[in-house]
Amino acid sequence: MSRWLVLLVTLIPAARLALDLARRFRRQLEREEAGAPPEEGRARYGVLLHGASLPAVIGLWLLLRAVVSPRQLEQALISLFFLLTVSLTLHTLLLLPLLPLLRRRISARSCAVLWMLPILLQMLLILPQHARGPQPWLVLTLPEGWAGPLLALWLAGFAVGMGGQLLRHLRFRRHILAPARAVTDPAVLALWQEVQREARGAAGTIPLLISPAVRTPLAIGLFPRTLRVVLPTEDYRAEELRLIFRHEIIHICRADGWNKFFLRFVTALCWFVPTLWPAMRRCAEDLELSCDETVLLGADEDTRRRYAALLLETAGQEAGWTTCLSASAKSLRYRLSRVVRPARRQGGAAAVGLCALLLLAVGGRCVLAYDRVSGEEALFGGDAAAFRTRLVLWEEDGVEQILRVTDEAAFHRWFADLSLRPLTGSYSLYTGEDQLYFLPDGPKGTGKVVVSEGYLKAEGPELFPLTLCYLLLEGVDWRELRPLLGPFEVRAEATAGE
Numbered sequence: 001m002s003r004w005l006v007l008l009v010t011l012i013p014a015a016r017l018a019l020d021l022a023r024r025f026r027r028q029l030e031r032e033e034a035g036a037p038p039e040e041g042r043a044r045y046g047v048l049l050h051g052a053s054l055p056a057v058i059g060l061w062l063l064l065r066a067v068v069s070p071r072q073l074e075q076a077l078i079s080l081f082f083l084l085t086v087s088l089t090l091h092t093l094l095l096l097p098l099l100p101l102l103r104r105r106i107s108a109r110s111c112a113v114l115w116m117l118p119i120l121l122q123m124l125l126i127l128p129q130h131a132r133g134p135q136p137w138l139v140l141t142l143p144e145g146w147a148g149p150l151l152a153l154w155l156a157g158f159a160v161g162m163g164g165q166l167l168r169h170l171r172f173r174r175h176i177l178a179p180a181r182a183v184t185d186p187a188v189l190a191l192w193q194e195v196q197r198e199a200r201g202a203a204g205t206i207p208l209l210i211s212p213a214v215r216t217p218l219a220i221g222l223f224p225r226t227l228r229v230v231l232p233t234e235d236y237r238a239e240e241l242r243l244i245f246r247h248e249i250i251h252i253c254r255a256d257g258w259n260k261f262f263l264r265f266v267t268a269l270c271w272f273v274p275t276l277w278p279a280m281r282r283c284a285e286d287l288e289l290s291c292d293e294t295v296l297l298g299a300d301e302d303t304r305r306r307y308a309a310l311l312l313e314t315a316g317q318e319a320g321w322t323t324c325l326s327a328s329a330k331s332l333r334y335r336l337s338r339v340v341r342p343a344r345r346q347g348g349a350a351a352v353g354l355c356a357l358l359l360l361a362v363g364g365r366c367v368l369a370y371d372r373v374s375g376e377e378a379l380f381g382g383d384a385a386a387f388r389t390r391l392v393l394w395e396e397d398g399v400e401q402i403l404r405v406t407d408e409a410a411f412h413r414w415f416a417d418l419s420l421r422p423l424t425g426s427y428s429l430y431t432g433e434d435q436l437y438f439l440p441d442g443p444k445g446t447g448k449v450v451v452s453e454g455y456l457k458a459e460g461p462e463l464f465p466l467t468l469c470y471l472l473l474e475g476v477d478w479r480e481l482r483p484l485l486g487p488f489e490v491r492a493e494a495t496a497g498e
Helices: 003-010 012-034 053-068 070-105 108-126 147-177 186-200 238-253 256-269 276-295 301-313 329-340 349-362 375-380 408-416 478-484 490-497
Strands: 138-141 208-210 218-220 228-231 322-324 366-369 391-396 399-405 419-422 435-438 448-452 455-459 468-472 485-487
Touching: 003 012, 012 108, 012 349, 053 070, 053 108, 053 256, 070 108, 070 147, 070 256, 070 276, 070 349, 070 366, 108 256, 108 276, 108 349, 147 218, 147 228, 147 256, 186 208, 186 238, 218 238, 228 238, 238 256, 238 276, 238 301, 238 322, 256 276, 256 322, 276 322, 276 329, 301 329, 375 408, 375 419, 375 455, 408 478, 478 485
Parallel strands: 138 366, 208 228
Antiparallel strands: 218 228, 218 322, 391 399, 391 435, 399 485, 419 468, 435 448, 448 455, 455 468
């Protein structure tokens, strides 16, 4: 199998996922535009990508490695750090210059989903190694000794950034809820219940409050029991309240509170990436534009003007992980122009699918090689003499053959003397070229070592669930290794076993 064919095969999982995402998004757009009622157990305005999924997968992924293989936790953190940094940088560099064109051509809902696509990076953490390709496309080398200090600096910046965001959110929540009181007007409560039934198919239990500390209607809270919709102390007509309630319930159905949390999370996680800060602001704008667009689907000119007047009257500043009717005066001009003068735009499902495919296909293909370890430490836990290896599988010129290790001590010493650099990714290493793999049997069980031109992969009980790939600094001299192996004779082995 040629290298290009192997690469094509590895892209199949990414292509399937991207195609499925595009189809689901197109169906969601069609349902919303047709005004389809909510189905049983499914809201009218669905969640395509949930903002909590990537942080949750990252947390579970790291916890699993910390419990099962504590000594490999640092390597897992470095791999995660590099994957997110490269993928988010490339994603924002692609979308930022294209955003003006995209906003003119495709729907605001599609633009919002395009920004949220880095959530799919969770798939790169759980996809099997054969789906990531035979080898990396690009290897960057970090000077030896830099990995630890840079990792500590990154984690410190994340802790400060995320901790500050959490404190601001809690302070803002307390500021607006402390003086709040429940709405008691039966007509307002009946309208709120009606809007919830239209969107979710059932009467809602989300509390409706009035607070003098807010200037714009907003929803605050990430979990069902903490979710609140808060109104300012203004007198709204029934038509205005319906628009306000529809705006907030759409945000709630789409889990936009969690999406705002996701934006803050990745900004804190990659705080040093300069393109990420403006990109996340644009994403927050598109989430609001998307909500405006959905509220006004099929609306007449009078309704649009009434909605535009609401945006002007309630312009405020958001804080924390909230969704507001009119969050920022800075984006008002563009939002008003979209509301008052709507233009026919394409759905954008194809753009979502294509961008998802690019993100998944390119993500993880660029890796970092850092520090330096010996083969004895990486493969044999520092004691090559404690391992036994009987057989190896040698593939040369497309022909596989099983060989016997004739000098086990010399064979292990050859691998123990290798100079390796860990890589921030795991690959199959199957390229159709010369390759060798063997199963070293040690005190903790049987592992597996694969050697291809320029790379080495190790997995075993002490590494589970990690599979570690290394860059071979001196390459592989097959002529030195071949004399340590001899032919495997089935009859002779059977006789010896008897």
